[in-house]
Amino acid sequence: MFSSSVKARLLASGVLVLAALGGPAWAEPAPYLDPRPSVEDRVDDLLGRMSLDDKLGQMTQPERRFVTPEEITRYGIGSVLSSGGSAPSPNRAEKWADMYDGLQRAALAGPLRVPIMYGVDAVHGHNTVVGATIFPHNIGLGASRDADLVREIGAATAEEMAATGVDWDFAPCVCVVRNDRWGRTYESFGEVPALAARMTTAIEGLQGEELGGAASVLATAKHFVGDGGTEGGRDRGDAQISEKELRAVHLPPFRAAVARGVGSVMISYSSWNGQKMHRHRYLINDVLKGELGFTGIVVSDYKGIDRIDGRPGFTRDEVASAINAGIDVAMVPTEWRRFIRYLRDEVVGGRVPMSRIDDANRRILTKKFELGLFERPFADRAYLKTVGGAEHRELARRAVAESQVLLKNDADVLPLDDEDKIFVAGRSADDIGMQSGGWTITWQGEPGPITPGTTILDGVRKAADPSATVAYSRDGKGVDESYDAAIAVVGEKPYAEYHGDRTGGLGLDAEDLKTIDRLRGAGVPVIVVLVSGRPMDIAAQLPRWDALVAAWLPGTEGAGVADVLYGDADPTGRLPVTWMRDAGQQPINQGDGKKPLFPFGFGLTYDD
Structure with missing residues (x-):
């Protein structure tokens, strides 16, 4: 039934197969394919069967657009990722599951049948998938102070990911933001290490009580380490701080993440006192893997190895220094073939020891076995009903309601009465994209109806009595003194990472200020709802506002904002960061002596 060469391959791999014709063909199962031995024994057995090329493939992570199923089989690729906004067409959960299963079949067609893992940045829900539930960004969850809530959100995200097959989440970000100019401020739970460490419950939600549950995905603590402490708040910049400060402020959340069993850690683009993290052997190997006892996968950031020497592309030296520093999986989206070639050369030339390659593979394969991928490699479509x-x-x-922070409430203008006549204005009032921010469907996010959800305006209309008037004008035109109050929903346009760095002013833009002025001109109480990824420079305008609510970036469920505005939920949020008096105070943090x-x-309550 099989040629002698095919039989030899089957026997070498120890795989039980069904012949396409003529019934079953039997080979003695290899121990690593038997779920009964320990994970350690299975890893040992599989490692003993792998060639150098097999091992290099496991350490390589291309982007889905730049690798074919045939190449996954041929090179033994270990994992694939979707970068921000990279999705199948049409972008629906079912299509994601089809894509994942197709790539997984390609991996399983290899001689050793080692399944792939698939990674995405599901940083506030399964946020690249149209129709998925989009939760508040981390800064809002930090305001909630609710670690149990964050665990629930992690579990819900894992279920929606399981439906699509995606099993590796590049989240949570456990950075400690120390300068609000940083474009990743909203990815942080807050400015103090204890708060970020507390919210590592997200890991337990994503991974479950242990890896391998029905809806269990590999979590990633990122970005190791100090990315929130760079000079000027510049993303991918340099943290010019002492080791004492690095350990006191930026390391504790990673210590907490390792204690919670996080499966992977992503390295930061940034530097520490001039040395790139992606080649920092002391911090990765000695501190993370040694001192903290991290046994999971260390993964580079997107093209992170390329940026070690500050020039485009990567060299053999950059590859060797990154792997020797302790990186196990290289996110090399486009030039992955060259990465494999360079790394092979460095191993053969003795510049990367084989022990380092084996250590990386042991870490990778351990997580694949723990996730149950060898037994359940495909998308669990039973979870499709949970998506959105x-x-x-x-x-x-x-979560949105718990994240709202009431900062001003003169004359108890809030909560609103459901029979009040209300005027709503502002470019963020009726816009899912604006209220969701970056990392929503696309990398940078964008305004507009980019995914299903409830806008803040929708929420206000539903909270009001059916007989009450709720008028809306984006620019505030049409308001008059007949209204009981006006709500201005203003803030920032979507952005992500370095695109959101603000080295100049941190104030509202002219359109937002003009809208608020129109509302004020009507002589009615003005409530400002600030939709932003960080504190804004609003001290000069604040005396002319009757109320101010920091709504952060709430995601798709804007009704949670309305719940607080109308008193259906109490404002319980507390600032996760210090709010500057003016932009010139940046950086400003608790205990630094600045006013x-x-x-x-x-954070105020309605009792206050």
Whole structure:
């Protein structure tokens, strides 16, 4: 039935196969394919069967657009990723599952049948998938102070990911933001290490009680380490701080993540006192793997190895220095073949020891066995009903309500009465894309109806009595003194990473200020709802506003904002960062002696 060469290959791999014709063909199962031995024994057995090329393939992570199924089989690729906005067409959960299963079949067609892992940045829900539930960004969750809520959100995200087959989440970001000019400020839970460490419950939600559950995905603590402490708040910049400060401020959340069993850690683009993290052997190998006892996968950031010497592309020296520093999986989206070639040359030439290659593969394969990928390699379509489902959207709505921070409430203008005549204005009032921010469907995010959800305006209309008037004008035109109050929903346009760095002013733009002025001109109480990824420079305008609510970036469930505005939920959020008096105070943090507009931990309630 089989040629002698095919039989030899089957026997060498120890795989039980079904012949396409003529019934079953039997080979003695290899121990690593038997779920009964320990993970350690299975890894040992598989490692003993792998060639150098097999091992290099496992350490290589291309982007989905730049690798074919045939290449996954031929090179033994270990994992694939979707970068921000990279999705199948049409962008629907079912199509993701089809794509994942197709790539997985290609991996399983290899002689050793080692499954791939598939990674995405699901940083506030399964946020690249149209129709998925989009939760508040981390800064809002930090305001909630609710670690149990964050665990629930992690579990809900894992279910929606399981539906698509995606099993590796490049989240949570456990950075500690120390300068709000940083374009990743909203990816941080807050400015103090204890708060970021507390919210590592997200890991438990994503991974479950242990890896391998029905909806269990590999979590990633990122970005190791100090990315929130760079000079000027520049993304991918240099943290010019002492080791004492690095350890006191930026390391504790990673220590907490390792204690919670996080499966992977991503290295930061940034530097520490001039040395790139992607080649920092002391911090990766000695501190993370040695001192903290991390046994999982260390993964580079997107093209992170390319940036070690500051020039485009990567060299053999950059590859060797990154792998020797302790990086196990290289995110090399486009030039992955060259990465394999260079790394092979460095191993053969003795510049990267084989022990380092074996250590990386042991870490990778251990997580694949623990995830149960050898037994259950395909998407679990039973979870498709959870993608954007009512239960998850209700959880997101609750998270939005808990994240609202009431900063000003003169004359108790809030909560609104559901019979009040309300005028709503602002470019973020009726825009899912604006209220969701970056990392929503696309990398940078964008305004508009980019995915299903409830806008803040929708939420206000639903919270109001059916007989009450709720008028809307984006620019505020049409408001008059007949209204009981006006709500201005203003803030920042979507952005991500370095695109969001703000080295100049941190104020509202002219359109937002003009809208608020129109509302004020009507002589009615003005409530400003600030949709932003960080504190804004609003001290000069604040005296002319009757109320101010920091809504952060709430995601798709804008009804949670309305719940607080109308008193259906109490404002319980507390500032996760210090609110500057003016942009010139940046960086400003708890305990630095500067006088803020609002201190870390501030937040009013309706009882106040």
